[in-house]
Amino acid sequence: MSGNPIKAIIERLKEFRRPGYYKNYDHKWTMVIDLDRCNGCEACVTACYAENNLPVVGKEDCGNSRVMNWIRVERYVAGEYPDVKVKFIPILCQQCSKAPCELGCPVYATYHNQDGLNVQVYNRCVGTFTCATYCPYDVRRFNWFTYKWDAPLEQQLNPDVTVREMGVMEKCTFCIQRIRAGKDKAKDEGRAVKDGDITPACAQSCPAGAFTFGDLNDPESRVSMLAKSRRRFRLFEELNTEPSVIYLKKVFADGGGNPPVGGHTLAGGHPPVKEGHGG
Amino acid sequence: MPAVILQLRKVTVDKRTYSEVNKDILRLMTKTGPGYYAALGIVASLAGILFFLPWAYQIYRGQGVTGLNVPVLWGVYLVNFVFWVGIAHAGTLISAMLFITKTPWRRAIARGAETMTLFALILVALYIFIHMGRPWNAYWTMPYPNQRELWLNFMSPIMFDVFAIGTYTTSSAVFLYFGMIPDLASLQHQTTGWRKKLYSTLSLGWRGTDAQWTVHGRATMFFSSFIMPLVVSVHSIVSWDFALSLVPGYSQTVFAPYFVTGALLSGLAGVMLMFTIMRWAYPFLTKYVTDYHYDRVGALILALSLVWSYFTCMEVFTGLYANTSLELEHLKFKILTLPYFKLYFLMIFCNSILPLSLIFKKLRVSRPFMLFLCIFVLIGMWLERYLIVPNALSRKFLPFMWHDYTPSWVEVSITLGALMFFVSLFMVSIKLFPVISLFEVKEDIGIPMKHEHRKDGA
Amino acid sequence: MGKGIIGLYEHADDTIKAAEKLKDAGYRATIFSPVPLVHEIERSRMGERPNYIKWFVLIGCLGGLSFGFLFTLITSAMYVLPRGGRPIFSMTPTLLLSYETTILFGVLWTMFGFLVIARLPVFFKKSYDPGVKVDSFGVLVEDLQTDKHKEIERIMHEFGPTEVRLIENEQP
Numbered sequence: 001m002s003g004n005p006i007k008a009i010i011e012r013l014k015e016f017r018r019p020g021y022y023k024n025y026d027h028k029w030t031m032v033i034d035l036d037r038c039n040g041c042e043a044c045v046t047a048c049y050a051e052n053n054l055p056v057v058g059k060e061d062c063g064n065s066r067v068m069n070w071i072r073v074e075r076y077v078a079g080e081y082p083d084v085k086v087k088f089i090p091i092l093c094q095q096c097s098k099a100p101c102e103l104g105c106p107v108y109a110t111y112h113n114q115d116g117l118n119v120q121v122y123n124r125c126v127g128t129f130t131c132a133t134y135c136p137y138d139v140r141r142f143n144w145f146t147y148k149w150d151a152p153l154e155q156q157l158n159p160d161v162t163v164r165e166m167g168v169m170e171k172c173t174f175c176i177q178r179i180r181a182g183k184d185k186a187k188d189e190g191r192a193v194k195d196g197d198i199t200p201a202c203a204q205s206c207p208a209g210a211f212t213f214g215d216l217n218d219p220e221s222r223v224s225m226l227a228k229s230r231r232r233f234r235l236f237e238e239l240n241t242e243p244s245v246i247y248l249k250k251v252f253a254d255g256g257g258n259p260p261v262g263g264h265t266l267a268g269g270h271p272p273v274k275e276g277h278g279g
Numbered sequence: 280m281p282a283v284i285l286q287l288r289k290v291t292v293d294k295r296t297y298s299e300v301n302k303d304i305l306r307l308m309t310k311t312g313p314g315y316y317a318a319l320g321i322v323a324s325l326a327g328i329l330f331f332l333p334w335a336y337q338i339y340r341g342q343g344v345t346g347l348n349v350p351v352l353w354g355v356y357l358v359n360f361v362f363w364v365g366i367a368h369a370g371t372l373i374s375a376m377l378f379i380t381k382t383p384w385r386r387a388i389a390r391g392a393e394t395m396t397l398f399a400l401i402l403v404a405l406y407i408f409i410h411m412g413r414p415w416n417a418y419w420t421m422p423y424p425n426q427r428e429l430w431l432n433f434m435s436p437i438m439f440d441v442f443a444i445g446t447y448t449t450s451s452a453v454f455l456y457f458g459m460i461p462d463l464a465s466l467q468h469q470t471t472g473w474r475k476k477l478y479s480t481l482s483l484g485w486r487g488t489d490a491q492w493t494v495h496g497r498a499t500m501f502f503s504s505f506i507m508p509l510v511v512s513v514h515s516i517v518s519w520d521f522a523l524s525l526v527p528g529y530s531q532t533v534f535a536p537y538f539v540t541g542a543l544l545s546g547l548a549g550v551m552l553m554f555t556i557m558r559w560a561y562p563f564l565t566k567y568v569t570d571y572h573y574d575r576v577g578a579l580i581l582a583l584s585l586v587w588s589y590f591t592c593m594e595v596f597t598g599l600y601a602n603t604s605l606e607l608e609h610l611k612f613k614i615l616t617l618p619y620f621k622l623y624f625l626m627i628f629c630n631s632i633l634p635l636s637l638i639f640k641k642l643r644v645s646r647p648f649m650l651f652l653c654i655f656v657l658i659g660m661w662l663e664r665y666l667i668v669p670n671a672l673s674r675k676f677l678p679f680m681w682h683d684y685t686p687s688w689v690e691v692s693i694t695l696g697a698l699m700f701f702v703s704l705f706m707v708s709i710k711l712f713p714v715i716s717l718f719e720v721k722e723d724i725g726i727p728m729k730h731e732h733r734k735d736g737a
Numbered sequence: 738m739g740k741g742i743i744g745l746y747e748h749a750d751d752t753i754k755a756a757e758k759l760k761d762a763g764y765r766a767t768i769f770s771p772v773p774l775v776h777e778i779e780r781s782r783m784g785e786r787p788n789y790i791k792w793f794v795l796i797g798c799l800g801g802l803s804f805g806f807l808f809t810l811i812t813s814a815m816y817v818l819p820r821g822g823r824p825i826f827s828m829t830p831t832l833l834l835s836y837e838t839t840i841l842f843g844v845l846w847t848m849f850g851f852l853v854i855a856r857l858p859v860f861f862k863k864s865y866d867p868g869v870k871v872d873s874f875g876v877l878v879e880d881l882q883t884d885k886h887k888e889i890e891r892i893m894h895e896f897g898p899t900e901v902r903l904i905e906n907e908q909p
Contacts, residue, residue, distance in 0.1 A: 016826040021819035065348035065682040074679035091677070098822030100525055106437040107419050108430060111818040124429060126419050127342065127412015129352035130437050133672060134524045138350050138680040142412065144343030166341040167412030236676060239525055242822070297771060297872035422812075430816040433809045433830040434823060442834050446841040453848050460857075461870070465771065468867035483852075484859025487870050489768040489778050491855040493786045496775045498851040501794050502844060509840045516833075722772045729748040729897075 020097065025116035027193070028216040028244070029174055031203070032226040033090055035249040037210040040088035042073050044202035044211065048092075051175060051201035053161050055147030068141050070172040071202050090210070092202065093118065093139045093172035094235060094243030101140065104130035109169070115179070116244060120171055127167040136236050137243075140171045174213070175200035195221040216244075297721050304713045305469055307561055311710060315560075323703040330696025333689045334409060342412050344689045351672040351684035356410035357520075358664045359694055361538070362545065363402045363701075364444070364517050365660060369546025370396030370451065371510040374458075375503040384575050386719035387567045391557075392550045393455045394714060398704045399549075400448045402697055407440075409693060436520045443516040447509060454502045460485050461495070462717040477711075514539045521667065527605040528613065528671025533597065537590040544583040544630070545660035551576050552653035553705070555646055557714075567715055570644040577643030580656065584634035591631070591663075605676065612674045613666055622662050629659025741879040742886065743866055744893035744901045749774055751896040752874035757782045758892050759878060764885075767877045769869035790850040797846025798839050805835030866904070873899065 015021065048054060054068045061067070071092040078085045095118045102110050102118060109124035110131055132140035146166040149157065157163060160177040164170050175198075182198035195214050203211035214223035223246075226232075231248040337344050347354050370392035377385035408414045420441055422431050431438055464482035467475060485491065515535035522534040531537075551573070558564045595614070598606040614623050633655055642648050669684040686694075708714070746752045752768055759766040760783065768778065779785050809831045817825055852858070869875040878889050886903070893901045 013826070016814060017824045019824050020822040021817065021825050061343075065350070065680070066343070067349075072679075074677065076679070091679075100821065102820035103432075103434050103823070104436065104524070105820075106432055106435040106441065108432045108816070108818050108820070111820045112822075124419070125413065126416045128420075128437050129347075129410070129412070130435065130520075132349070132352045133526065136525050136676045138675060138677055141349065142342065142347075142352065144347075145341040165413075169412070241525075295872075301871050422808075430812055430818075432818070432820060433813060433834055434820060434827055439830070439833055439837075442837040446837045446844075449841060450844040453844055457848060457851065461771075465870040468870065483857040485855075485857065485870075486859075487769050487771060489770070489774060489783070490786060491857075492770065492773040493775050493778075494790055494851055494854040496773055497788060497790050498847050501790065501847045505840050505843050505847070509837075512836060512840075718772050726749045726772060726774065726777070727747060728750045 020112070022112070022114060022116075025217065026114050028116045029095070029179065030214060030216040030223045030227065031092070031095075031174065031200070031245045032212040032214075032223050032232075033245060033247050034210045034212075034226075035087075035089060035247055036231070037208040038073070038088045038090060039208055040073050040075060040086070041207065043205045043207055044071050044090055045069055045073060047201040047205035048172075050156070051158055051161070052173070053157050053163050055143075055149070057144075057147065061144070066142075066144055068143075068147075068170075070139070070141065070170070089247070090202070091137060091139060091235070092245065093174075094137055094241065094245045095172075095174060097242035097244065098240060100134040100136065100239075100241060101131035104128075104134040106130070117174060117176065117179075119173065119176065120169065122162060122164050122168045122170065125168045127169060129169070131169055136239055136241065140169055143168050143170065296724055297727075300717055300720055300724070301465060301469060303563055303566070304715055304717060305466065306563070307715075308466075308710055308713065309470070309474075315706070315710075319703060319706050322699050322706065326696050326699040326703050328696070329692045330700050333692045333696065337409070337689055337693075338414060344687060346685050346687040346690060348682050348684065350675050350680050350682050351669050353410075353672060354669050354684055355665070355686045355690040355694055356406055358661065358668045359697065360403055360406040360410065361517055361664045361668070362661050363399045363406065363697075364514060365538075365542035365545040365664075366549045367396045367399035367403065367447070367451070367546065368510055368514060368539075368542040369550045370394070371506050372543050372546060373550065374454070375506040375510065378499065378503040379507060382575075383723065384572050386723045387569075387715060388550060388554060388572060388576075389719065390455075390458065390716040391554060391714050392546075393451065393458070394705065394708055394712070395546075395550060395553060396451045397448070397455055398701055398708070400444065400451060401704065402701055403444060404448070405697065405700075407444075436516070436523050439516045440520060443509075443513045447513045450502075450506055450509060454506060456481075457498065457502065458716060459712060461487060462713045465717055466713065511539055514542045521671070526671050526675055527603075528609040528667065528674070531594060531597070533590055533593050537587075537594065540583060540586045540590060541660055541663055544580065544587050545657055547576055547580050547583065548653040548656035548660070551580075551649055552657065555650045555653065557709070558646070564715070567720055573646070573649055574640060574643045577637045577649065580652075581634050581637040584630055584637075584656075588631040591627070608674050609671060613670045619666060619670060623666060626659045626662040626666065629655040630663065633659075740903060740905050741877050742889050742893070742901065743769075743875050743877045743904055744896075744898040745866060745868060746874045746876070746896065746898050749777060749874050751898075752876055753777055753781045753783065755876045755893055755896045755898075758895070759876065759889065762888065762892060764878045764889065767879070769866070769875035769877065771870055771872060771874075774874075789854055790847065793846045793850025793853070794843055797843040797849075800846070801839040801842025802835050804842065805838035806831060808838070809834050877904075 015023075048069065048071045049056070052070060054070060057066055057068055071090055073088050073090045076087045076089070078087065095116065097112075097116065099110075099112070099118045102112060105111075106128060107124050107126055108121070109126070110118060110120050113119050127142070129142070132138075132142065143164050143166050158177075160181070178200060179198050183193055186193045186197060193215070195218060198213065200211075200213055203213045212222050212226055214221040216223055216227060218224060226248065227246055229248055231250050232246050233249065234243045234246055236243075345354060345356075370389075373385050373392040374389040377389075408417050411417060419427070419429060420431065420438070422441075460482055463478045464485035464487065467478040467482055470478060515538065518534035518538035521529035522531055524530060554564075554568045554572075558568055595610060598610045613619055633652060636642050636648075637652070673683050674681055744755060746755065749770065752770070753774070756766040756768050768774065768783070810826055813825050813827075819825065866873075866875055876893065890901050
């Protein structure tokens with residue numbers, strides 16, 4: 001029996017040397033966004049503003065690129081007028097498994113939790129901007145000023161979400177308050193979290209149903225099914241950040257979104273996403 | 280070539296020469312004219328108006344008063360941070376590296392350069408606080424046991440900075456004070472009043488016995504050997520703030536040596552600028568900081584400028600060779616877009632083309648020319664950092680988020696005010712402490728010998 | 738406290754010769770100088786001094802190295818916060834920060850060693866002449882019996898001093 005404590009210590013040390021530390025996430029929350037369904041209506045952006053107490057900064061600061069949106073719909077225009085095609089891609093925090101932002105923070109204000117989420121702890125943040133600088137997706141937002149809501153509007157702030165202080169970095173949380181509520185409810189009812197229990201605000205509001213949210217660890221969930229799609233890709237996969245947001249898009253022979261004359265596609269080529277986390 | 284202090288070398292070294300050194304430095308420290316007070320008053324009040332007031336305003340209103348925006352979150356403050364770390368490198372180069380290589384001409388200018396190092400590092404620390412979103416929580420970045428359930432991410436390049444700059448500041452301060460002990464002991468008997476008290480306390484009772492001098496020399500050698508690798512590590516670590524990210528213009532393996540070279544170049548220019556101004560204000564310093572120093576430092580600036588030019592070419596070359604759309608976009612923005620096009624070629628002119636003139640000895644020893652050159656090298660080095668820090672962020676990955684950056688009045692004002700703050704700190708310090716090392720200058724003049732002549736060693 | 742005889746000289750070589758001769762005569766002579774005379778004294782018969790400071794530096798460096806290692810590893814094991822898909826015990830930052838702490842502790846212990854070996858700070862006023870810090874060289878012989886004064890003064894006078902006098906240590 002004397003060997004056991006030493007064995008335990010060695011096990012612990014091995015755990016500390018494991019990349020990413022977690023062997024398996026409790027849940028691997030994943031968002032699948034079907035770009036073929038997105039029509040760029042920005043209902044998701046509006047829903048996010050309402051759900052997460054995002055301040056509205058006004059015209060001038062919008063021009064200075066200081067918008068506080070946690071999700072944005074990027075518009076790219078292809079072709080010359082009048083033969084113009086506009087492509088939309090909603091971009092939110094990609095909740096990378098190997099997030100560059102987590103490395104940059106000196107005070108652990110951002111770290112990886114056991115649900116595979118890249119969480120931001122507002123109280124720890126000192127505002128060195130390193131995380132946002134390192135982020136390849138530009139999804140982090142900074143509280144440039146103390147933002148105020150005009151008289152009746154502060155009544156509609158979401159009580160489940162904090163109002164952030166000046167000088168703090170913030171970003172999309174995959175609506176962590178809803179994840180927590182969903183888990184609590186499942187626990188109260190004495191069952192595991194079901195697929196469809198939890199829906200972030202953006203997914204809930206999308207009229208086209210482009211967003212699907214779920215647990216990639218559950219092989220029966222809708223996201224697991226969609227993740228096997230041949231249309232799947234992840235943004236900047238070559239940077240090896242391992243994002244948790246999967247985009248679906250049919251890619252045609254001309255490299256754009258234009259359906260070809262003969263109907264030939266370049267779809268496929270990407271292997272299905274790995275189940276769970278790389279441990 | 281033995282070390283020369285040209286004018287003093289002509290007379291035989293004796294008792295009078297040594298006391299003259301003390302007298303000169305004391306004159307510099309105690310004889311203060313109205314010109315000094317006027318200059319200090321102007322500089323200090325400019326520091327207050329341009330530096331502290333806007334900073335207070337920024338803390339009150341938030342970082343929004345700067346020109347920063349979402350892709351460009353590191354602006355002029357980070358530029359200044361890197362610039363002042365660079366200035367801080369000269370002192371160490373001159374006092375540590377040239378000590379180890381036994382370069383004789385370092386002795387007269389080493390103390391001034393070390394003082395510059397310390398004050399530049401004070402500005403570096405200030406810039407870290409200035410650029411923070413919540414500077415009142417700055418102590419959260421310090422590793423000490425606390426009740427906040429909060430610890431530090433040792434993986435963060437910013438944390439490397441905290442350690443590297445903390446070590447550098449501590450070491451520079453210790454080294455500066457250590458070198459000053461014999462001088463303070465020497466001045467203690469020639470001053471009165473509060474100065475006497477201050478110097479007697481700080482000199483710790485140094486008597487100058489042979490045992491003390493022996494251990495002093497050995498300790499200097501150890502300090503130099505420690506500080507030399509430290510100086511290289513500090514600026515490489517500062518460059519890793521950028522190079523360890525994924526951003527196209529930042530993720531460059533060439534950054535560490537590039538930054539170190541640039542730091543030494545700007546630091547030497549800073550030291551020579553400082554001594555040129557001091558020689559103008561106190562003409563008797565010409566005895567100590569001679570044309571010979573200008574000649575040697577000029578040659579060193581020339582060499583460093585050539586190394587710097589090589590790295591600048593390599594930075595562009597590796598980007599072009601990689602030939603990815605990201606790198607090309609970054610280079611196009613940094614070099615060919617209009618406001619930066621001009622700045623880029625001004626930088627090349629300041630740092631590569633202008634220093635080439637230093638191959639002529641006449642220009643190296645010409646005081647007005649060196650003044651002009653040093654200012655231009657400093658401007659060029661500042662521009663180098665400016666072209667790297669915000670510009671890479673302006674063209675990150677997603678074109679939808681591309682946004683340019685222009686510094687706001689707060690940032691410009693703090694930049695200028697911090698320079699004024701540095702100058703006023705320096706001006707106060709030359710009155711409080713000997714800016715030229717007494718015992719090293721005496722050693723440089725030569726040791727009075729009746730019979731044998733000392734071979735010039737260290 | 739003790740008494741001493743100090744001889745002040747204008748030239749360094751005279752000073753060293755006087756010290757050598759005093760040493761030959763069996764006295765403990767201390768040389769004072771405003772500039773380091775390390776090489777001259779090493780070349781003379783006064784001999785080289787033992788190099789103790791290197792042990793302080795070694796202790797500092799080893800202490801700093803182990804401090805850096807243990808500090809980073811133990812604290813990251815205490816605060817298990819996974820980040821960026823990297824292991825908790827990550828070697829790169831550990832080595833880097835140990836490098837910095839090695840230098841930091843090395844510098845601090847060098848300073849400490851210097852203070853210890855140079856016997857600083859001094860709380861008792863010790864005997865010396867102020868001139869030796871500015872422009873003259875001196876030889877001091879301390880703690881002697883009165884009957885030896887004549888001999889010491891004679892030796893000191895052989896090398897052309899500017900002044901030879903008796904000084905006393907003062908109490909603080």
